[in-house]
Amino acid sequence: MICTIADGGRLKTFLEFIGVIASFAARVITSAWRSPYEFEQTWMQVGEIGARSLPLVAASGLALGVVMTLHTHSTLVTFGAAAMIPKVQSLSFFIEIGPLVAALLVAGRVGAGIGAVLANLRASEQIDAIEVLSVDSFKFLVVPRVVACVLVLPLLTTFMDLTALLGGFLAEHALSHLSAQLFIERAFNGFAWSNFVPPTLKTTVFGFLIGTVSCYYGYTTDEGAEGVGRAATNSVVLSSLLVIVADVVLVKIIFLFFPGSAL
Amino acid sequence: MRNRNIITGAFVLAGIALFALVIFLVGNQRKTFAKHVEFYTEFANIDGIMKGSKVRVGGFDAGEVTDIQLPDSPAAHFRLTLSVVERVHGLIRPDSLVSVASEGIVGDKLLQIHPGSANLPQAAPNSTLRSKEALEMSELLERSAGLLNDVSGTMKEVSTKLTGTLDAATTTINNANDLVVGIKQGKGAIGVLLRDENTARSVRETLANVQQATASVSDASMRADRLVSDFESRNLGEKVDQTIASAQSAAQNVDASALQLRQSLTSALGPDSHGVDAANNVRQSLSNVNLASSNMVEDTEALKHGFLFRGFFKRRGYYSLANLKADEYRSNRSLPAATNTRAWLDQPELFDNRPDGSEELSPEGKAKIDEAMAEFGDGAFGRAIIVEGYSSTGDTGAQFATSRVRATLVRHYLQARFGLDSRDVGIVPLRGVPPPSTNKKTWDGICLVLLKPRASAR
Structure with a gap:
């Protein structure tokens, strides 16, 4: 309220921004369901966004798994609960850390890339050229990228979860010579569907947010070469912020529909 | 372009495969792909059991709670549907008991089905198993509090009685102290007795004699003990009794035989109708036998030389x-x-x-x-x-x-x-x-x- 009285212009600008980006997102959704479908572009973006991000996600997951186990081991051993380490590892990564970190990594790498590429196309008037060719530049450039983000994030999240589990096992094996079979048995002991499927599928929302925000900044920028850098930066910042905020909402929604997933 | 497609395809396939793998691992852990048998049980208090809670049969993770029907009145019970894998069906009998257990101190609540009697048939699918209500922590604490109150009351009572006893003991000790002081000062008969040197010497001598006598008695007692032990170990007493009994019996038999023998001898050795006693008769008979056998030898020898035998x-x-x-x-x-x-x-x-x-x-x-x-x-x-x-x-x-x-x-x-x-x-x-x-x-x-x-x- 104070903000509204003191700074009414900025509020209007903020609300206008919300409205514009919401209409942009609505246009993405409606355009995605209308033919013609750009399968080739979508497939290409899956490779660009998904396959190219895999090394980053896998390495991060492995490292995080090792670090997580090292921390939890020293703590849980104090309570004589070392047998809980695999379960703690799997639940924490599958439910929250895996989806969130994978989304943030994709937002950092892909969001900046999408924003920069589309802003560059706009600045070099290539988007106008596409329009001149009677090709829907929105469907050609934006929709495949957003759809690709939606599709690949659950897969990248799965990679992140399993590499983290692998890292956790390697660290635990080095510490206590725990066998792989027993580690897996303990990791999935008491594991519910709601601990894996809803958290993994919620990353489709993260992918949509990352793709939409990044494409918005890149597709709508009109500031020449300077706008390219700004679009990349804004894409990363806003998409990361939206991912975290959306995660809060999505977790509550998951708890609402899957009470058993609440730890 | 082609390489990019290959990499993209590999990425997508690997991602889908890993997703399926996790699905499989979770499903395998939850026995999703195994055949299941359903049972029912009822609880007045389900103690935090919810849908999806584990069900263990004899400690083996065998299934989960698939449904909970809420009671419609305080007198009714929660009705739980338990889905367990068919492989453990053989462990569940009509008298199997279902109870709420906890997976460690901080673990989840779960249902434990205790295997029933081996001589009973398998419990029928969809049958209702008996349940054992869980003991809530609050109830446990309440009972503990009652127990502590009882203990506290008892301790107070004991403390009161102990104080009285200690007072009485203190008085007794004081009295005894006064007596000892008086005796030490030579007051009273005991004091005089203790102070007199002659009496003390006599007492010492008496004590020495008593010690010596006691030692002798002790030695004799030890020997007697050993003797008795020896007798007991050999069971001599009983054997002696048996021997004496046998000897008495034998003596009686001997007496009877001797009596008969005496009568027989008296009869046999007595004088015959001619007034000659048995000894003279026997002596005369033997003399006659000798003579007869000598004649028989001569007769036999004569027969050998006779014309019939020679x-x-x-x-x-x-x-x-x-x-x-x-x-x-x-x-x-x-x-x-x-x-x-x-x-x-x-x-x-x-x-x-x-x-x-x-x-x-x-x-x-x-x-x-x-x-x-x-x-x-x-x-x-x-x-x-x-x-x-x-x-x-x-x-x-x-x-x-x-x-x-x-x-x-x-x-x-x-x-x-x-x-x-x-x-x-x-x-x-x-x-x-x-x-x-x-x-x-x-x-x-x-x-x-x-x-x-x-x-x-x-």
């Missing part, structure tokens, strides 16, 4: 082997005949001299006799054997005596060694001169003569 004895060659005379033996036609089998054994091989000068069969001599009997073979048994004794040293009387002794020693050995009948073994002392039929001028030792079967026929 033919038999003449064909046999002798009347008796018991008393063969040397001159008759030499003149007999059949006994020393050359057709009889002879075994000549000379003196040095047969006899050893005793320290008193008499002779005895040596081991070598016995062996020689055994060899001679072995040469006679089976025919030696059942036929008459005559042992001719020879001695060529000394005068005629000494030769006769020595030859008889040698023949007698050999006959005894033959009877003892080979079990020959005394009627079949005869001896004849021939001094040093063998019968003419033997063609020997002199001999010193023994000659065993096995009579021919015809001559030995009895």
Whole structure:
């Protein structure tokens, strides 16, 4: 309220921004369901966004798994609960850390890339050229990228979860010579569907947010070469912020529909 | 472009495969892909059990709670649907008990199905299993609080009684202290007694005597203990009792027998109808028997020489082997005949001299006799054997005596060694001169003569 009285212009600008980006997102959704479908572009973006991000996600997951186990081991051993380490590892990564970190990594790498590429196309008037060719530049450039983000994030999240589990096992094996079979048995002991499927599928929302925000900044920028850098930066910042905020909402929604997933 | 597509395809396939793998691992852990059997159970308090809670059968993760029906009144119960894998169906019997358990102190709540009795059939699918209500922590704490209150009350009561007891003990100790002080100061009879040196000396001597007596008694007691232990260990008491009982019984029997014997003897030894007692009668009877047997011998000998029997004895060659005379033996036609089998054994091989000068069969001599009997073979048994004794040293009387002794020693050995009948073994002392039929001028030792079967026929 104070903000509204003191700074009414900025509020209007903020609300206008919300409205514009919401209409942009609505246009993405409606355009995605209308033919013609750009399968080739979508497939290409899956490779660009998904396959190219895999090394980053896998390495991060492995490292995080090792670090997580090292921390939890020293703590849980104090309570004589070392047998809980695999379960703690799997639940924490599958439910929250895996989806969130994978989304943030994709937002950092892909969001900046999408924003920069589309802003560059706009600045070099290539988007106008596409329009001149009677090709829907929105469907050609934006929709495949957003759809690709939606599709690949659950897969990248799965990679992140399993590499983290692998890292956790390697660290635990080095510490206590725990066998792989027993580690897996303990990791999935008491594991519910709601601990894996809803958290993994919620990353489709993260992918949509990352793709939409990044494409918005890149597709709508009109500031020449300077706008390219700004679009990349804004894409990363806003998409990361939206991912975290959306995660809060999505977790509550998951708890609402899957009470058993609440730890 | 093509490589990019390959990488993209690999990425997508790997991602989908890993997603499916996790699905499989979770489903496998939850036994999703196994056949399930459903059971029901009812609880008044489900203690935090919810849909998806684990169900264990005998400690094995066997399924989960798939449904919870809420009660419609306080008197009703929660009705839980349990889905367990069919593999553990054999463990669940109609008397299986379902209880709420906890997975460790901070773990999830779960249902535990205890395996039932082995002699009952399997519980039918969709049947309702018995349940055991969980004991809530609050109820446990409430009971603990009640217990603590009880303990506290008891402790207070004990404390009060203990204080009173201690006061009484303090008073008693004070009184005892006063008494001891008085005695120490020589007050009263005990004080005087303790202060008097003569009394103390007497008491010491008395105590010494008592100690000595006690030691003696102790020693005697120990011996008695050992004796009693020994008796007890050997069970002598009982055996002595049995022996005494047996002895009493035997003595009674002996008394009875002695009485009967006395009566019998009195009756038997008493005077007969002629007034003569039994001893004189027996003595007279024995005298008559001797006379009769002597007459019988003479009669028998006369019978042997009678015309009815003498033919038999003449064909046999002798009347008796018991008393063969040397001159008759030499003149007999059949006994020393050359057709009889002879075994000549000379003196040095047969006899050893005793320290008193008499002779005895040596081991070598016995062996020689055994060899001679072995040469006679089976025919030696059942036929008459005559042992001719020879001695060529000394005068005629000494030769006769020595030859008889040698023949007698050999006959005894033959009877003892080979079990020959005394009627079949005869001896004849021939001094040093063998019968003419033997063609020997002199001999010193023994000659065993096995009579021919015809001559030995009895």
